[in-house]
Amino acid sequence: xxxxxxxxFFHMGGKGLFVWGSYAVSMLVMVAEPLLARRRHxxxxxxxxxFNDEGRKPRFS
Amino acid sequence: xxxxAARASFAAVFGxxxxxxxxxxxxxxxxxxxxxxxxxxxxxxxxxGVGPEPGMLRDMAPxxxxxxxxxxxxxxxxxxxxxxxxxxxxxxxxxxxxxxxALTLAKCAAHWILSGVPLIATAPLIGLLFGMSGPxxxxxVAGLLLGTPIxxxxxxxxxxxTLGLRSSGMLLILIVLPLAxxxxxxxxxxxxxxxxxxSASGHFxxxxxxLISTAMGAxxxxxxxxxxxxx
Amino acid sequence: xxxxxxxxxxxxxxxxxxxxxxxxxxxxxxxxxxxxxLVPLCWVVAIGFAIAGLYVGFFVAPTDATQGESYxxxxxxxxxxxxxxxxxxxxAFWAGIGWAFNARMASIVARAIAPTGAMFAFLxxxxxxxxxxxxxxxxWVWDARLTTTLILLFLYLGYIALxxxxxxxxRSDQAGxxxxxVGSINVPxxxxxxxxWNTLHQGATISMTAAPKMANTMLTGMLLMTVACWAYAFATxxxxxxxxxxxxxxxxxxxxxxxxxxxQGGQKT
Numbered sequence: 001x002x003x004x005x006x007x008x009f010f011h012m013g014g015k016g017l018f019v020w021g022s023y024a025v026s027m028l029v030m031v032a033e034p035l036l037a038r039r040r041h042x043x044x045x046x047x048x049x050x051f052n053d054e055g056r057k058p059r060f061s
Numbered sequence: 062x063x064x065x066a067a068r069a070s071f072a073a074v075f076g077x078x079x080x081x082x083x084x085x086x087x088x089x090x091x092x093x094x095x096x097x098x099x100x101x102x103x104x105x106x107x108x109x110g111v112g113p114e115p116g117m118l119r120d121m122a123p124x125x126x127x128x129x130x131x132x133x134x135x136x137x138x139x140x141x142x143x144x145x146x147x148x149x150x151x152x153x154x155x156x157x158x159x160x161x162x163a164l165t166l167a168k169c170a171a172h173w174i175l176s177g178v179p180l181i182a183t184a185p186l187i188g189l190l191f192g193m194s195g196p197x198x199x200x201x202v203a204g205l206l207l208g209t210p211i212x213x214x215x216x217x218x219x220x221x222x223t224l225g226l227r228s229s230g231m232l233l234i235l236i237v238l239p240l241a242x243x244x245x246x247x248x249x250x251x252x253x254x255x256x257x258x259x260s261a262s263g264h265f266x267x268x269x270x271x272l273i274s275t276a277m278g279a280x281x282x283x284x285x286x287x288x289x290x291x292x
Numbered sequence: 293x294x295x296x297x298x299x300x301x302x303x304x305x306x307x308x309x310x311x312x313x314x315x316x317x318x319x320x321x322x323x324x325x326x327x328x329x330l331v332p333l334c335w336v337v338a339i340g341f342a343i344a345g346l347y348v349g350f351f352v353a354p355t356d357a358t359q360g361e362s363y364x365x366x367x368x369x370x371x372x373x374x375x376x377x378x379x380x381x382x383x384a385f386w387a388g389i390g391w392a393f394n395a396r397m398a399s400i401v402a403r404a405i406a407p408t409g410a411m412f413a414f415l416x417x418x419x420x421x422x423x424x425x426x427x428x429x430x431x432w433v434w435d436a437r438l439t440t441t442l443i444l445l446f447l448y449l450g451y452i453a454l455x456x457x458x459x460x461x462x463r464s465d466q467a468g469x470x471x472x473x474v475g476s477i478n479v480p481x482x483x484x485x486x487x488x489w490n491t492l493h494q495g496a497t498i499s500m501t502a503a504p505k506m507a508n509t510m511l512t513g514m515l516l517m518t519v520a521c522w523a524y525a526f527a528t529x530x531x532x533x534x535x536x537x538x539x540x541x542x543x544x545x546x547x548x549x550x551x552x553x554x555x556q557g558g559q560k561t
Binding site: 002003009012013014015018019021022023025026029030033034037038040041043044045047048049051052 | 360418425426528547552
């Protein structure tokens with residue numbers, strides 16, 4: 001174990017801002033990205049459902 | 062098709078497109094000089110922006126000249142294929158492979174003559190404005206001589222990819238600038254090296270290599286891009 | 293899911309001759325079905341390896357003698373930079389396949405990769421800046437690798453801008469493929485030229501390659517994080533590719549069946 005206490009861990013020997021600044025943004029971005037992809041997917045499904053509900057026959061059926 | 066007939070049609074397309082583009086540009090001389098005007102105006106902004114201190118200007122000069130040359134080139138290349146697209150001749154010329162390559166080479170040559178050569182001719186004067194030394198000026202001109210054809214080729218690729226799109230001007234610049242960075246680095250770097258008293262043969266060899274490889278690869282890519290954009 | 297062989301799409305494709313059977317696996321419907329369970333699996337792998345990698349990186353690997361604790365940023369910086377480069381090549385590859393063989397799924401996957409690649413490039417730059425500040429005193433260093441990553445970000449943005457600007461799908465895919473291929477040929481040239489430029493200019497003696505001498509535990513942490521990033525990339529790219537597949541295939545029967553199914557089948561990510 002490297003850290004004597006939780007506050008030591010967050011302090012990161014004085015470099016806390018940089019370390020956590022990096023990881024916080026990484027976390028943020030890597031959560032936002034899949035959420036955006038998921039939203040796009042759900043929008044696409046909704047559009048497809050609308051299209052099919054409109055009674056138009058799909059091209060190949 | 063016989064060899065001579067094939068060669069004839071390549072030369073025929075190349076010759077006719079080149080002559081036509083130059084003739085059209087001659088008829089609109091003021092339009093043709095716009096890239097040069099932009100080049101000079103943009104360069105003049107830098108001393109106004111950063112101050113007239115001679116040492117700093119002399120250091121900045123090659124970079125400034127090269128960046129402005131790049132931008133001037135990109136701004137004038139957007140309309141390279143527009144006229145031919147509009148009158149339908151573009152699709153005709155794309156039908157045969159030799160004529161497609163001949164077309165792209167002729168277009169790039171025309172663009173270089175109309176925008177690259179004036180830049181090269183003006184660069185020494187600009188260099189004097191920035192207080193560059195004789196050898197540095199020579200290096201600048203030599204670098205531009207090798208580099209501006211590369212910019213024309215890359216610009217043509219961008220123009221072919223963005224043919225007919227909205228805001229194609231900005232898009233073209235965004236696409237092409239990263240590809241032009243090595244040319245910028247070697248061209249501006251050559252002047253800096255000469256200024257520092259060393260030989261820039263490495264830079265020029267690399268520029269030469271870039272020119273040769275771009276001249277060999279780009280026409281095919283441009284022709285492919287034109288086909289993609291007109292299908 | 294209905295059995296694949298019974299639907300008209302694959303039957304028509306198979307009927308066009310044996311050659312297309314090779315690409316049957318790439319059929320959008322099959323891709324959609326497979327990624328349905330593959331994506332959650334990738335997430336499990338990503339999160340698992342990330343936890344392991346960060347644990348090793350923060351709790352097992354020692355403090356660096358010269359840089360102190362700030363070096364721990366490499367556990368995300370290096371994998372991100374690596375991913376941004378690799379993903380560009382993968383994207384160019386699939387875009388090229390899609391262009392050469394008219395393979396729809398390949399083009400879709402290529403498009404799906406671009407935002408993720410750009411994201412990793414951005415992260416590499418951001419974490420690089422946050423690493424540079426405490427270590428060398430400046431937020432930005434014109435180091436060869438960081439500068440190349442910046443240019444790579446521009447290449448990604450150019451690709452994304454181009455494909456989004458073209459309305460015609462086929463032209464968009466093909467133009468993107470050409471640009472991505474030209475870009476990937478240029479990446480080594482750009483890297484070489486930037487390195488050349490870097491070594492010529494005094495003052496640019498700072499180099500990201502002067503990373504701390506790697507203790508084994510540090511290396512392990514980094515490798516675990518790299519696997520985590522790969523799994524993350526697979527998961528996100530497949531999620532986006534699924535969305536694009538639905539968008540493009542919305543008129544086909546299999547999508548119709550999919551969206552008209554009651555809640556249990558239809559709305560899974």
